[in-house]
Amino acid sequence: MIEKIKAWDERVILYINRYLKHKVLDYFFIAVTYLGSDVFAIGFILAFAILPVSTVQSFALYAAVALILSGLTVGIMKNSIRRKRPFETLIELKSLRIGVDQFSFPSGHTTAAFSLAVTSALVTQGNIASSVYLILALLVAISRVYLGVHYPSDVIVGGIIGSSYAVLIHIIREVIIVV
Numbered sequence: 001m002i003e004k005i006k007a008w009d010e011r012v013i014l015y016i017n018r019y020l021k022h023k024v025l026d027y028f029f030i031a032v033t034y035l036g037s038d039v040f041a042i043g044f045i046l047a048f049a050i051l052p053v054s055t056v057q058s059f060a061l062y063a064a065v066a067l068i069l070s071g072l073t074v075g076i077m078k079n080s081i082r083r084k085r086p087f088e089t090l091i092e093l094k095s096l097r098i099g100v101d102q103f104s105f106p107s108g109h110t111t112a113a114f115s116l117a118v119t120s121a122l123v124t125q126g127n128i129a130s131s132v133y134l135i136l137a138l139l140v141a142i143s144r145v146y147l148g149v150h151y152p153s154d155v156i157v158g159g160i161i162g163s164s165y166a167v168l169i170h171i172i173r174e175v176i177i178v179v
Contacts, residue, residue, distance in 0.1 A: 009151035013086050016146055017093050026096060029143035033098055036109030036140040041067055041116055062169045063119040070115045070165040071108065074158065078103040087148050095148030107150045107158035113140035114162030122170040137162075 034040055045067065049060035083105035087095035101108070117137035121130035141155035150158075 005153055009153050010086075010090060012152045013145055013148065014090065014093065017148060020146070021094065025146065029139075029146045030096060030098055032136075032139045033109060033143040033147060035136055036107075036111075036113035036144075038112070041112045044116055058173075059119070059123050062173050063116055063166075066115045066119050066162075066165040066169040067112060069169075070111045070162045073161055073165070074106055074108045074111050077106055078108070081105050083151075083154070085149055086151055093148050098147055098149065100149050104150055105154045105157065106161060107141065107144050107154040109144055110137070110141040110150070110155040110158030111162040113137040114159045115166050116162075118163045118166035119169065122166065 045060050045064050048063070078101070082103050085100060085104040087093050114137045117133040120133040124130045124133075137159070141159055144150040144155050145152055
């Protein structure tokens with residue numbers, strides 16, 4: 001099973017790298033990938049934390065908790081699994097090495113983007129903003145593969161981790177509000 005996933009990962013990333021690369025997309029995805037950075041995530045949360053409305057401040061707290069838990073999970077997994085990045089294993093890959101640490105699996109940028117996006121979407125349920133948050137998170141995931149710094153399975157698992165913690169924290173938040 002692992003070998004099949006690895007083969008699929010390599011086929012997808014090499015296809016994107018060979019046939020979908022374009023200078024305009026390079027610049028676009030370099031910009032988009034920073035939406036999953038630590039600096040953006042912390043800035044996003046701090047911006048809401050300093051607003052005077054208590055609902056917004058509680059959102060910032062829950063977003064921070066989801067982000068911290070998902071980040072810890074990613075750190076533990078990266079250091080346990082120690083998967084090399086695509087540009088280290090696929091010689092023919094043309095990579096734009098933007099925002100990378102040592103290991104590839106799972107994608108921390110994607111995890112952070114989905115943690116914030118799903119937390120935000122759950123708060124703004126039914127609002128068009130919910131869709132925008134999720135689309136931006138998806139673009140972060142795509143950017144990581146497009147730039148050649150992650151395999152598709154890295155970003156899929158990162159999205160699952162970030163989303164799962166956001167949903168878990170949202171459920172806890174709802175229980176706290178009811179009690």
